[in-house]
Amino acid sequence: WLHFVNNHLPYDVPVIVVGNKIDISEDRKVSKEEGKSKAERSNSFFLETSALTGEKIGTIFENLSTAIREKKMNELFHGARIPLKDMAIRLSPNNINQKRQDRGRSCC
Template sequence: MAASNKTTAVYRLIMVGSGGVGKSALTLQYMYDEFVVDYEPTKADSYRKAVMLDGEEVQIDILDTAGQENYAAIRDTYIRSGEGFLLVFDVTDAESFQDLNELYEQILRVKNGGTNIPAILVGNKIDLAERRKVPLEEAEQKARSWSIRYIETSAKTKHNVDKVFCELMRIVRPFKNPVRETGPTTTSGRQTKPIKSGKHKKCIIL
């Protein structure tokens, strides 16, 4: 009788926000440890990588959507495929913060799941503190009104970049259908690394 293979969980995360807020910069910093200043906007770019999430090997699938208004009509398709959402705005751009209201409403409408949507509100570009336009308190209040977390990031310095992706996967995890797995090996046959007791659980790219 053939041995059953372990199924690696795939986390499909969607980057949502206006153009120029740093969605691509956050994604590329997380995936490749690179800070890209000038990024040519496209309709959408998809990235997938194996990561360790709390001692379990999983796949993270990030869809970096375009923020331009002319692509809004096809955003429904992306939202429908997503399991978790990073709602990104630029802390130096108050308009990008306001734009998220419509985007969040679109997510709620497409997912049709009430307000219980796995998401994190992300205030990016906090390295530009002297140009800040959106107060911390206002962003935190917005997140509370949506019953989601608020985390501030800098794609340039990588502050909290790993954290937002890892935390979103942890939020998504209870929503996924649990897969009963046997054996300590991955699909490639490698053994998963055990978590040492007393250590903080990590989320690392393999």
């Protein structure tokens, strides 16, 4: 299923591969090393949890939210840059005087 995620989502979407049932390690189907390896090959994170006990569930969501926040901050500072002139608000004396008149007073 990991190839499906990689083929249908943008490359830079944070993904966490989660191994479940760490509370019953004797029934393990995938080793921790194999899980980490698969995650690394797909540029993803790897964590293990237990749905039964809730162990590390919070950690998964914390890591995912941190990855999303870091991605957004990176985009903000290094991503697709918008020219500053396109972000500027243009003020002219006419606009300022008109706004003052609209508010019914001559002071700020």
